[in-house]
Amino acid sequence: MILYALTIFLSAFLLFQVQPLIAKIILPWFGGSAAVWTVCMLFFQVLLLAGYVYSHAYVRLRIPARRHVHIALLALAAATLPLAASAAWKPAGGEDPTWRILGLLATSVGLPYFALSTTGPLVQTWYARSREGAAPYRLFALSNLGSMLALVSYPLAVEPLLALGTQAAVWSAGFALFALACAALAWRSQGAEARPLAGGESGRPGPGLQALWASLACCASLLLLAFTGHMTLNIAAIPFLWVLPLALYLLSFVLCFEASGWYRRWLFLPLLAAGFAGVCVTLTRSNPSIWTLIPLYCATLFAACMVCHGELARSKPHPQHLTGFYLMLALGGAAGGVFAGLVAPNAFQDLYELPIGMLALSLLVIAALLRDRASLLHGRFGIAARIAFLALTAALAVALFRTYAENSADTRVRSRNFYGVLDVHDSGEGPDAMRVLSHGTIVHGKQFLDPARRNWPTSYYGLRSGIGLALLDAREHGPLRVGVVGLGAGTLAAYGRSGDVFRFYDINSGVVELARSEFTFLKDSAAKLELALGDARLSLEREPPENFDVLALDAFSSDAIPVHLLTVEAFKTYLRHMKPGGILAVHISNRYLDLVPVVQQAARRLSLEVRQVESDDDDEAGVYRSDWMLLCASPAPFEGELLKEAAERIDAVPRVRLWTDDYSDVYRILK
Numbered sequence: 001m002i003l004y005a006l007t008i009f010l011s012a013f014l015l016f017q018v019q020p021l022i023a024k025i026i027l028p029w030f031g032g033s034a035a036v037w038t039v040c041m042l043f044f045q046v047l048l049l050a051g052y053v054y055s056h057a058y059v060r061l062r063i064p065a066r067r068h069v070h071i072a073l074l075a076l077a078a079a080t081l082p083l084a085a086s087a088a089w090k091p092a093g094g095e096d097p098t099w100r101i102l103g104l105l106a107t108s109v110g111l112p113y114f115a116l117s118t119t120g121p122l123v124q125t126w127y128a129r130s131r132e133g134a135a136p137y138r139l140f141a142l143s144n145l146g147s148m149l150a151l152v153s154y155p156l157a158v159e160p161l162l163a164l165g166t167q168a169a170v171w172s173a174g175f176a177l178f179a180l181a182c183a184a185l186a187w188r189s190q191g192a193e194a195r196p197l198a199g200g201e202s203g204r205p206g207p208g209l210q211a212l213w214a215s216l217a218c219c220a221s222l223l224l225l226a227f228t229g230h231m232t233l234n235i236a237a238i239p240f241l242w243v244l245p246l247a248l249y250l251l252s253f254v255l256c257f258e259a260s261g262w263y264r265r266w267l268f269l270p271l272l273a274a275g276f277a278g279v280c281v282t283l284t285r286s287n288p289s290i291w292t293l294i295p296l297y298c299a300t301l302f303a304a305c306m307v308c309h310g311e312l313a314r315s316k317p318h319p320q321h322l323t324g325f326y327l328m329l330a331l332g333g334a335a336g337g338v339f340a341g342l343v344a345p346n347a348f349q350d351l352y353e354l355p356i357g358m359l360a361l362s363l364l365v366i367a368a369l370l371r372d373r374a375s376l377l378h379g380r381f382g383i384a385a386r387i388a389f390l391a392l393t394a395a396l397a398v399a400l401f402r403t404y405a406e407n408s409a410d411t412r413v414r415s416r417n418f419y420g421v422l423d424v425h426d427s428g429e430g431p432d433a434m435r436v437l438s439h440g441t442i443v444h445g446k447q448f449l450d451p452a453r454r455n456w457p458t459s460y461y462g463l464r465s466g467i468g469l470a471l472l473d474a475r476e477h478g479p480l481r482v483g484v485v486g487l488g489a490g491t492l493a494a495y496g497r498s499g500d501v502f503r504f505y506d507i508n509s510g511v512v513e514l515a516r517s518e519f520t521f522l523k524d525s526a527a528k529l530e531l532a533l534g535d536a537r538l539s540l541e542r543e544p545p546e547n548f549d550v551l552a553l554d555a556f557s558s559d560a561i562p563v564h565l566l567t568v569e570a571f572k573t574y575l576r577h578m579k580p581g582g583i584l585a586v587h588i589s590n591r592y593l594d595l596v597p598v599v600q601q602a603a604r605r606l607s608l609e610v611r612q613v614e615s616d617d618d619d620e621a622g623v624y625r626s627d628w629m630l631l632c633a634s635p636a637p638f639e640g641e642l643l644k645e646a647a648e649r650i651d652a653v654p655r656v657r658l659w660t661d662d663y664s665d666v667y668r669i670l671k
Contacts, residue, residue: 051117221336263310445489466628496527
């Protein structure tokens with residue numbers, strides 16, 4: 001029993017430890033986008049399905065040498081180590097990177113992950129046949145406990161303490177240990193494989209029950225990705241916000257498949273209804289608090305997963321059909337991943353996965369209760385209960401429809417791609433009318449529609465903002481060469497004069513299209529404009545020195561920061577493109593994250609002068625309150641008339657470690 005338990009625990013731990021690890025390794029190559037995690041989850045779920053298909057075939061097919069095949073698979077997977085991602089997969093432009101990410105994952109971690117995916121069903125089957133009365137579903141709970149511990153330990157211990165290279169080496173060593181243990185079990189299983197399990201044929205599950213299993217698993221997977229997507233889009237694309245929802249998802253498996261089971265309909269169905277109501281409320285608010293958003297979404301996701309997995313546990317089959325049961329779970333999970341990762345971004349113009357998942361689960365609850373003759377839908381008040389459940393589902397549908405309809409009522413253009421949802425709408429009337437570009441819940445540029453004011457720099461780029469002062473000061477010395485990381489609506493082009501060159505970097509082709517078609521900043525600018533489509537850091541690494549007088553770093557999307565743009569290696573790249581005395585302006589306005597110590601620490605390491613410029617909002621000028629940090633190799637630019645008063649020294653010692661390509665910890669800078 002001990003070897004079975006250790007093998008299945010270690011396999012599950014490695015299976016889920018590698019997910020945030022490999023995602024963090026490749027995240028900088030694809031713009032730090034929150035969608036990278038969704039694509040990673042799609043890959044892992046599909047490969048998990050492939051592993052379960054292999055396990056199901058292994059158990060069903062009577063191939064004499066099958067244990068030798070499995071041992072060979074383990075050896076081949078171990079031979080692909082150590083874990084590494086080939087730089088050949090780095091993108092060269094701004095195309096949709098979905099298939100590139102999938103190919104990268106397949107070549108870097110595909111075979112080891114596939115081998116790990118086969119372990120759960122196989123080891124449980126070997127254990128069930130090893131002795132009479134063995135309870136394999138306890139091992140399923142143990143495997144999910146291992147998965148959950150892997151996810152929780154990553155942001156709390158592994159990520160803060162170990163560099164990425166060390167993490168990959170330790171994981172590779174753990175896989176080698178697992179391969180030896182699993183090979184030993186495979187060798188010992190020869191006699192047990194031929195031993196049938198009594199009582200299995202009488203309880204063969206029908207197609208209706210199998211469809212319910214797959215549907216419940218699909219719904220849980222879809223809601224996991226939908227809630228995770230909403231949080232990472234509006235906070236940060238970081239492992240902490242990836243693993244927290246996934247850990248809750250796995251915890252529900254542990255609790256539901258533990259011997260006695262913790263799922264109680266009378267408790268979790270009302271909690272689910274309350275959670276759905278709370279989510280509807282937050283969807284109507286433009287700026288929900290982080291301390292409201294994360295607890296509410298996580299609690300609702302946990303209740304939803306407890307319902308899905310609790311209903312699965314109530315209907316689990318005899319161990320004779322164990323691999324078929326897990327195959328349906330994996331099929332449903334993969335279907336949810338495909339829908340969220342491939343179908344939704346291409347079929348929808350908004351984040352409709354969440355309301356679809358909520359409504360689907362409501363209907364599945366009714367279906368599960370109807371199948372159970374002991375449920376309240378079949379009791380004395382069965383008719384009334386059915387009407388009540390249908391009424392609640394209808395009310396949820398109406399609430400979600402009205403919420404999304406109201407949110408898009410004044411939308412002029414809405415588009416969606418790999419990088420998220422972009423929205424253009426008009427607001428205000430008369431001379432104050434403005435056109436606004438939003439990504440998620442964050443405004444990324446706005447422009448007055450009045451011809452007399454349409455070239456005013458607005459939002460975070462007003463004349464008194466840090467970037468505004470830096471540009472106005474630098475232009476006193478002649479024509480400018482300016483770099484801008486993050487195009488937005490193209491607002492900074494309003495500062496361009498004849499003889500100036502403004503070079504914009506943006507990874508999102510959708511942003512470029514809207515800046516050109518819906519706004520006139522680029523069209524009206526007197527400067528020569530250049531555009532580099534693709535990840536800014538990768539583009540700057542490939543280019544010869546650009547000799548910028550000012551380089552503005554403003555590549556945030558919905559407050560979700562691309563961490564790879566704030567590492568010391570990234571700052572070294574920026575400095576290579578600066579003229580002597582040039583200013584690097586970093587936009588740090590953020591609702592959830594305090595970026596001051598991160599930038600300050602990089603400046604200290606590179607011996608740069610650093611100043612902070614905070615500017616107030618001005619409704620008449622269409623300007624928001626903004627916070628910028630200005631960095632320069634020399635203090636001279638900060639002694640000029642414009643910057644001397646506004647740019648403040650930062651004397652406090654930064655409280656965070658230096659961020660590098662191998663180390664970052666967003667959790668420590670949460671506000």
